Amino acid sequence: MSARATRATSFGALLLARTWRDPRSRVASVVLALVALAALLAPLLTPYDPAAQLDIVRLRSLAPSLAHPFGTDPYSRDVLTRVLFGARVSLSIAFAAVALSISFGILVGVVAGYVGGMVDVVLMRLVDAALAIPRLLLIIAVVALWGSLSVASLTVLIAGVGWFTVSRLVRAETLVVRDRDYVVAARALGTSPWRHVLPNVVGPGIVNATLAVGNVILLEAGLSYLGIGVRPPTASWGSIIQDGAERVSDLWWLTVFPGLAIVVTVFACNALGDALRDALDPRQLPLSASEDLVHRP
Amino acid sequence: MTEPLLELDDLRTYFYTDTGVARAVDGVSFHVNAGETVGVVGESGCGKSVTALSILRLVRPPGRIERGSAIRFEGKDLMALDERAMQQVRGNRIAMVFQEPMTALNPVFTIGDQIAEVARIHAGMSRRDAWAKAVEMLTLVGMPAAEQRAGEYPHQLSGGMRQRVVIAMALVMNPALVIADEPTTALDVTIQAQILELLADLTRRLGTSVLLITHDLGVVAENCQRVIVMYAGEVVEEATTATLFADAHHPYTEGLLGAMPRVGSDAERLATIPGTVPPPTAWPPGCRFHDRCPYAWDRCAREHPPLYQLGGGHVSRCHLAEEPEHRAHPHPPLAAELGVA
Numbered sequence: 001m002s003a004r005a006t007r008a009t010s011f012g013a014l015l016l017a018r019t020w021r022d023p024r025s026r027v028a029s030v031v032l033a034l035v036a037l038a039a040l041l042a043p044l045l046t047p048y049d050p051a052a053q054l055d056i057v058r059l060r061s062l063a064p065s066l067a068h069p070f071g072t073d074p075y076s077r078d079v080l081t082r083v084l085f086g087a088r089v090s091l092s093i094a095f096a097a098v099a100l101s102i103s104f105g106i107l108v109g110v111v112a113g114y115v116g117g118m119v120d121v122v123l124m125r126l127v128d129a130a131l132a133i134p135r136l137l138l139i140i141a142v143v144a145l146w147g148s149l150s151v152a153s154l155t156v157l158i159a160g161v162g163w164f165t166v167s168r169l170v171r172a173e174t175l176v177v178r179d180r181d182y183v184v185a186a187r188a189l190g191t192s193p194w195r196h197v198l199p200n201v202v203g204p205g206i207v208n209a210t211l212a213v214g215n216v217i218l219l220e221a222g223l224s225y226l227g228i229g230v231r232p233p234t235a236s237w238g239s240i241i242q243d244g245a246e247r248v249s250d251l252w253w254l255t256v257f258p259g260l261a262i263v264v265t266v267f268a269c270n271a272l273g274d275a276l277r278d279a280l281d282p283r284q285l286p287l288s289a290s291e292d293l294v295h296r297p
Numbered sequence: 298m299t300e301p302l303l304e305l306d307d308l309r310t311y312f313y314t315d316t317g318v319a320r321a322v323d324g325v326s327f328h329v330n331a332g333e334t335v336g337v338v339g340e341s342g343c344g345k346s347v348t349a350l351s352i353l354r355l356v357r358p359p360g361r362i363e364r365g366s367a368i369r370f371e372g373k374d375l376m377a378l379d380e381r382a383m384q385q386v387r388g389n390r391i392a393m394v395f396q397e398p399m400t401a402l403n404p405v406f407t408i409g410d411q412i413a414e415v416a417r418i419h420a421g422m423s424r425r426d427a428w429a430k431a432v433e434m435l436t437l438v439g440m441p442a443a444e445q446r447a448g449e450y451p452h453q454l455s456g457g458m459r460q461r462v463v464i465a466m467a468l469v470m471n472p473a474l475v476i477a478d479e480p481t482t483a484l485d486v487t488i489q490a491q492i493l494e495l496l497a498d499l500t501r502r503l504g505t506s507v508l509l510i511t512h513d514l515g516v517v518a519e520n521c522q523r524v525i526v527m528y529a530g531e532v533v534e535e536a537t538t539a540t541l542f543a544d545a546h547h548p549y550t551e552g553l554l555g556a557m558p559r560v561g562s563d564a565e566r567l568a569t570i571p572g573t574v575p576p577p578t579a580w581p582p583g584c585r586f587h588d589r590c591p592y593a594w595d596r597c598a599r600e601h602p603p604l605y606q607l608g609g610g611h612v613s614r615c616h617l618a619e620e621p622e623h624r625a626h627p628h629p630p631l632a633a634e635l636g637v638a
Contacts, residue, residue, distance in 0.1 A: 189388030
């Protein structure tokens with residue numbers, strides 16, 4: 001057995017392998033990769049500027065055509081261009097907010113679960129209180145207090161109200177893991193128990209993260225639609241829909257195309273999250289069941 | 298007489314639970330000499346494992362080691378050490394081998410990593426040196442193809458191999474004392490003997506003392522010089538292995554010996570001790586074993602027996618030491634009569 005083959009059987013690698021075997025996750029990964037690629041290559045895919053008004057007289061509110069596949073909006077901007085560049089904004093808000101909130105949620109969860117006692121009580125009661133208030137309301141309250149928000153502060157805000165559930169999940173997992181023998185063994189051998197707890201409790205956090213990306217895309221779209229998210233003229237999927245919100249009946253392309261982008265991306269995120277969750281399902285553990293037979297010399 | 302390596306004096310570890318104070322370890326005193334292998338036996342729930350965790354001060358809330366408990370090791374009072382100094386003792390001077398090799402290893406790290414970590418932390422070795430040390434330790438515990446195996450994850454190894462890894466981790470720093478908590482209970486019978494032999498061989502070669510916690514008197518007979526019998530959070534009998542097997546004094550020890558399967562025995566069924574270990578929140582008054590004891594008389598329900606000296610280091614917590622005539626009249630114990638057997 002080569003060292004390389006041995007390395008490939010780490011817990012994470014097995015998890016990935018098992019996730020990948022699920023057809024849902026393959027389709028979802030391809031879709032997400034295409035969306036991300038389109039966002040990255042936006043300037044190469046379209047000749048227009050997302051904020052540029054091409055010709056306010058002759059090119060406004062045009063239905064989809066060869067020159068403008070997604071049509072144009074009432075300000076004569078190319079909708080395809082705005083959807084592509086909007087993907088950059090929507091996706092980066094989603095990924096950054098989720099990365100932030102998951103990291104923070106994991107941190108709080110592990111500390112509450114491992115340290116226990118008063119620290120646990122205080123942290124979890126705070127989380128309980130926060131969970132009792134609808135997320136949207138929290139955000140609207142903050143926006144009302146601070147006025148308009150930059151994309152960066154919007155991201156931090158979404159992250160700030162998104163870590164509660166993760167911290168609960170991770171805390172529950174930590175309570176289980178902290179009394180496992182290998183954590184007691186790590187303490188008995190004088191090594192750091194944190195190093196042994198952390199990698200074993202991030203699983204639920206990661207699944208939650210994958211599902212949360214979809215939710216945050218929806219949340220951002222909702223906020224922008226309500227006019228308290230991404231500010232015009234910056235394009236995000238939500239703000240494009242907002243541009244066409246009042247004229248859905250005649251300018252349908254303003255809502256349908258960004259809407260489709262949202263649906264497809266969120267669907268893919270959820271499918272990937274489901275596949276990942278199934279792969280982590282304890283009923284399928286130990287992860288080694290079949291893989292082990294193959295790899296054991 | 299030289300000072301013992303480890304000495305427990307009136308160790309009391311209580312758990313403050315919603316249902317009351319569980320006195321899991323309730324005034325345990327014993328010692329382990331350098332190079333000696335001492336067995337601790339008793340049923341589940343009599344405080345063996347909590348004693349082991351207490352020695353390393355690993356008892357978590359709601360558990361607490363009570364004031365007045367003394368744990369002396371290599372001339373130091375472990376109870377007086379701060380957490381940092383205690384870290385220096387754990388894994389370095391005292392190491393522990395756990396019962397379940399399936400769960401005592403972290404599934405997300407390679408076994409080489411886990412052994413190397415101990416060397417890096419306690420000996421300050423570089424990653425490369427620590428890895429070499431890990432491979433050396435794996436070879437020492439008889440792991441075939443140690444170099445490649447070091448890069449494997451616990452789930453790729455069999456139970457016996459995993460327990461070898463756990464032993465390797467415990468011995469990295471060449472500790473003065475290894476506490477082995479039921480090290481073979483989770484293994485196949487054929488593997489058990491191999492692992493015990495390995496542990497005995499290595500600790501003999503390294504001059505390590507071993508505190509062997511087990512409920513298997515067969516294991517004690519083969520490995521230990523001295524035995525401590527625990528019941529209901531207390532030491533009830535202590536003797537050399539030879540004395541204990543030939544001349545057990547405490548009725549509980551007698552019961553344990555009677556419950557041991559023997560080749561060539563005529564008995565159709567194994568003897569059992571009626572009843573179970575009472576819950577640690579409510580130890581019975583008087584002798585804690587009296588309701589399961591076939592010799593118990595009125596004094597036993599009333600008066601908590603001290604440890605009686607029987608000579609030659611043999612001690613027993615039983616009033617029979619003063620009134621041996623009661624041994625002549627065995628009767629069904631209270632627990633059997635009440636039908637809780």
